Amino acid sequence: MHIDQTIQQMARDARQAAGVVNRCAADQKNQALTAMADLLAQQADTVFQENRKDLKRAQAANLSGAMVDRLTVTGKTIAAMAGGLREVAAYPDPVGTMGETRVRPNGLRVSKMRIPLGVIGIIYESRPNVTIDAAGLCLKSGNAVILRGGSEALHTNRVLAAIIGQALESVGLPPQAVQLISTNDRSAINALLAQDEFVDLIIPRGGEGLIRFVVENSRIPVLKHYKGVCHVFVDHTAELQMAERICYNAKVQRPGVCNAMETLLVHEQVARDFLPAMARRFETAGVTLRGCPQTRAILADISPASDADWAQEYLDLILAVKVVADMEAAMDHIARYGSNHTEAIVTSDFARAHRFVREVDASVVLVNASTRFNDGGQLGLGAEMGISTSKLHAFGPMGIQELTTQKFVVLGDGQVRE
Amino acid sequence: MHIDQTIQQMARDARQAAGVVNRCAADQKNQALTAMADLLAQQADTVFQENRKDLKRAQAANLSGAMVDRLTVTGKTIAAMAGGLREVAAYPDPVGTMGETRVRPNGLRVSKMRIPLGVIGIIYESRPNVTIDAAGLCLKSGNAVILRGGSEALHTNRVLAAIIGQALESVGLPPQAVQLISTNDRSAINALLAQDEFVDLIIPRGGEGLIRFVVENSRIPVLKHYKGVCHVFVDHTAELQMAERICYNAKVQRPGVCNAMETLLVHEQVARDFLPAMARRFETAGVTLRGCPQTRAILADISPASDADWAQEYLDLILAVKVVADMEAAMDHIARYGSNHTEAIVTSDFARAHRFVREVDASVVLVNASTRFNDGGQLGLGAEMGISTSKLHAFGPMGIQELTTQKFVVLGDGQVRE
Numbered sequence: 001m002h003i004d005q006t007i008q009q010m011a012r013d014a015r016q017a018a019g020v021v022n023r024c025a026a027d028q029k030n031q032a033l034t035a036m037a038d039l040l041a042q043q044a045d046t047v048f049q050e051n052r053k054d055l056k057r058a059q060a061a062n063l064s065g066a067m068v069d070r071l072t073v074t075g076k077t078i079a080a081m082a083g084g085l086r087e088v089a090a091y092p093d094p095v096g097t098m099g100e101t102r103v104r105p106n107g108l109r110v111s112k113m114r115i116p117l118g119v120i121g122i123i124y125e126s127r128p129n130v131t132i133d134a135a136g137l138c139l140k141s142g143n144a145v146i147l148r149g150g151s152e153a154l155h156t157n158r159v160l161a162a163i164i165g166q167a168l169e170s171v172g173l174p175p176q177a178v179q180l181i182s183t184n185d186r187s188a189i190n191a192l193l194a195q196d197e198f199v200d201l202i203i204p205r206g207g208e209g210l211i212r213f214v215v216e217n218s219r220i221p222v223l224k225h226y227k228g229v230c231h232v233f234v235d236h237t238a239e240l241q242m243a244e245r246i247c248y249n250a251k252v253q254r255p256g257v258c259n260a261m262e263t264l265l266v267h268e269q270v271a272r273d274f275l276p277a278m279a280r281r282f283e284t285a286g287v288t289l290r291g292c293p294q295t296r297a298i299l300a301d302i303s304p305a306s307d308a309d310w311a312q313e314y315l316d317l318i319l320a321v322k323v324v325a326d327m328e329a330a331m332d333h334i335a336r337y338g339s340n341h342t343e344a345i346v347t348s349d350f351a352r353a354h355r356f357v358r359e360v361d362a363s364v365v366l367v368n369a370s371t372r373f374n375d376g377g378q379l380g381l382g383a384e385m386g387i388s389t390s391k392l393h394a395f396g397p398m399g400i401q402e403l404t405t406q407k408f409v410v411l412g413d414g415q416v417r418e
Numbered sequence: 419m420h421i422d423q424t425i426q427q428m429a430r431d432a433r434q435a436a437g438v439v440n441r442c443a444a445d446q447k448n449q450a451l452t453a454m455a456d457l458l459a460q461q462a463d464t465v466f467q468e469n470r471k472d473l474k475r476a477q478a479a480n481l482s483g484a485m486v487d488r489l490t491v492t493g494k495t496i497a498a499m500a501g502g503l504r505e506v507a508a509y510p511d512p513v514g515t516m517g518e519t520r521v522r523p524n525g526l527r528v529s530k531m532r533i534p535l536g537v538i539g540i541i542y543e544s545r546p547n548v549t550i551d552a553a554g555l556c557l558k559s560g561n562a563v564i565l566r567g568g569s570e571a572l573h574t575n576r577v578l579a580a581i582i583g584q585a586l587e588s589v590g591l592p593p594q595a596v597q598l599i600s601t602n603d604r605s606a607i608n609a610l611l612a613q614d615e616f617v618d619l620i621i622p623r624g625g626e627g628l629i630r631f632v633v634e635n636s637r638i639p640v641l642k643h644y645k646g647v648c649h650v651f652v653d654h655t656a657e658l659q660m661a662e663r664i665c666y667n668a669k670v671q672r673p674g675v676c677n678a679m680e681t682l683l684v685h686e687q688v689a690r691d692f693l694p695a696m697a698r699r700f701e702t703a704g705v706t707l708r709g710c711p712q713t714r715a716i717l718a719d720i721s722p723a724s725d726a727d728w729a730q731e732y733l734d735l736i737l738a739v740k741v742v743a744d745m746e747a748a749m750d751h752i753a754r755y756g757s758n759h760t761e762a763i764v765t766s767d768f769a770r771a772h773r774f775v776r777e778v779d780a781s782v783v784l785v786n787a788s789t790r791f792n793d794g795g796q797l798g799l800g801a802e803m804g805i806s807t808s809k810l811h812a813f814g815p816m817g818i819q820e821l822t823t824q825k826f827v828v829l830g831d832g833q834v835r836e
Binding site: 019096102104108115118200201216219221223239242245246248249253357358359361362363364365366367368369370372374378379390391392393395396397406407408409410411412413414417 | 437440441514520522526528531533535536618619634637639641657660663664666667668671753771775776777779780781782783784785786787788790791792796797798808809810811813814815823824825826827828829830831832833834835
């Protein structure tokens with residue numbers, strides 16, 4: 001069968017399966033999630049074996065150490081995946097929940113019921129744990145899902161998908177509720193992005209190149225973020241020790257992720273007090289600084305930041321530093337170079353905190369806390385499917401709720417419109 | 419200037435103006451809305467004069483009576499537009515409102531703040547009142563808007579846009595917050611749909627052809643519905659007099675709109691009791707019926723419904739009628755031919771009502787009430803920008819709230835991530 005037809009058939013099957021998981025009881029979904037966790041543990045050796053095939057190919061292809069790292073499935077990875085599934089099983093079921101009821105003057109009772117989106121397509125790279133996490137979140141939220149993992153993880157993803165299928169069947173759910181596109185043919189992505197009749201949402205996770213490709217080729221709505229160029233602004237009213245702790249954490253705790261700080265903005269009134277100590281602390285962690293002229297007047301031995309640095313997502317132990325005249329200059333810089341992802345201010349002044357929160361355009365705006373908190377788990381949403389910097393539907397971390405929508409329910413006793 | 423450049427400049431200006439209306443106080447926006455209403459009343463004669471130019475061209479072009487009707491601005495139209503603006507001014511401001519706060523174990527306080535989407539593009543046909551309604555709702559929700567009305571209403575839309583611009587300037591707001599594309603060149607639409615850097619959302623309002631064109635050519639997210647093929651299912655447990663009243667209202671009260679009933683489904687156990695009386699009542703209103711074989715066995719003199727009838731949005735005094743074996747058959751029919759718009763059941767049985775509400779996939783599902791209630795005003799949302807059958811972001815009538823999104827606000831006292 002031609003690849004386009006194969007994908008269309010998968011999408012059609014997914015639409016049908018979506019009707020079943022939409023309606024099935026919470027218990028049945030939770031049993032499926034638990035069965036997945038159990039089977040993962042039982043079949044760990046098979047997973048390792050398949051994973052070794054991917055690792056062998058990765059080494060042959062000279063993939064970077066970081067890539068190989070992300071690809072590797074260990075006992076710990078299995079335990080984390082299984083634990084994640086059990087956690088999701090323990091969440092309350094969002095499907096069918098209803099909010100407040102509004103009673104209209106004519107007696108109609110109007111409320112909203114949460115329902116699944118339908119069929120979700122996830123296109124991702126390297127980390128095989130996304131296969132399990134995405135399957136778990138989509139099933140719990142009553143959606144069917146079509147997964148397209150990276151070619152480098154194909155063997156691992158195939159065995160994980162087989163385990164998911166077994167778990168679904170073991171509780172009487174259609175295995176078509178979670179399907180893996182198990183070919184490395186790139187045209188499968190294009191074929192998936194054209195299934196707007198059967199697929200309701202596409203979520204790409206990976207590098208900016210993959211995401212731009214998906215956005216440009218999709219006829220289906222896409223929730224995504226391209227990159228995270230996140231700032232911390234240290235105001236002149238900041239408690240400097242707190243600022244130091246926050247900036248250090250935002251840059252160093254996990255530099256390779258989208259909510260790490262990439263540019264530090266410092267109010268000029270405190271730059272001389274703050275920057276030398278901060279720089280020493282960054283030095284101990286191996287962070288390379290690149291500064292504006294005013295920064296370099298204080299930290300003589302760092303290299304200059306070019307205009308390109310302000311727009312850069314380093315994902316590494318590199319940090320651009322800029323001294324700004326005031327909060328307006330900081331907010332202007334963020335508006336110009338930020339990516340609507342995560343922005344933080346350190347300040348002790350209420351009015352300034354209030355204004356920063358109100359005016360800065362980002363999915364998460366923080367006062368006196370590290371940018372690293374832009375994360376579904378940290379913000380109390382539970383597991384997440386990624387972060388959206390699109391404003392439509394979801395803005396910020398996407399949890400189970402963001403994989404659903406709401407319909408209106410209207411209850412009457414014979415009302416007609418005048 | 420080339421049309422692409424003109425549109426890009428408008429989009430750029432709109433983005434800048436969006437920053438201003440996002441931040442301005444509720445009072446200033448409300449003053450602008452009130453000023454628009456005042457100016458509309460003061461300059462009614464100029465509006466009539468420009469409207470006559472459009473009407474003259476419409477007559478010369480032999481537009482249908484219905485089209486000319488929709489195009490005509492009367493004293494009543496002006497009063498309705500002005501009244502609508504004053505109503506919107508009286509709504510509470512959604513921008514900056516915050517929901518419940520969640521306190522995390524580490525003391526972080528997490529909440530969400532409602533913010534505007536940014537720049538909204540509205541592409542619509544014929545009715546000039548959309549120019550005023552859309553401007554009012556977008557301004558109130560803190561968005562900038564670019565309007566592209568139908569070519570047949572160009573003179574009227576131009577004078578309305580001029581009035582809006584005067585009102586904005588009179589309270590110190592940038593007139594670029596509401597801009598009209600004042601050319602009939604169709605390529606202006608394509609140019610607008612390519613401004614994904616500056617425009618956040620497109621809402622098309624008009625015929626299915628226009629909407630499909632927009633969806634296929636847009637790089638910007640689109641909220642829309644193609645059509646409303648709405649059903650009423652009369653269950654065998656229905657109170658038949660209530661069913662009659664509801665079906666009559668759903669079909670007859672205003673047949674040319676998207677939430678009117680297009681197909682009536684009747685449980686076979688009550689078809690013989692219900693259909694003859696219902697048909698007589700429809701006859702008095704001039705409704706033409708088309709029936710399935712079982713319907714025609716009861717109503718001998720009506721013409722047969724073909725398969726195409728089940729998918730048809732008549733927007734007219736025509737109704738397809740089908741007798742179904744049970745509720746499953748009714749729900750299957752709705753799943754196959756419905757448009758996810760509005761679906762109603764008439765029943766006196768709790769379990770059946772519950773199941774219909776839970777399982778039917780439509781933006782508004784009603785029990786014992788007319789489909790005509792799928793409307794922002796009727797459901798208590800206030801004025802609406804149209805109805806969405808897309809599930810992402812908004813599903814159902816789109817009020818002011820649907821023109822906004824939410825960002826996370828996180829308040830801490832020095833928290834860092836472990």
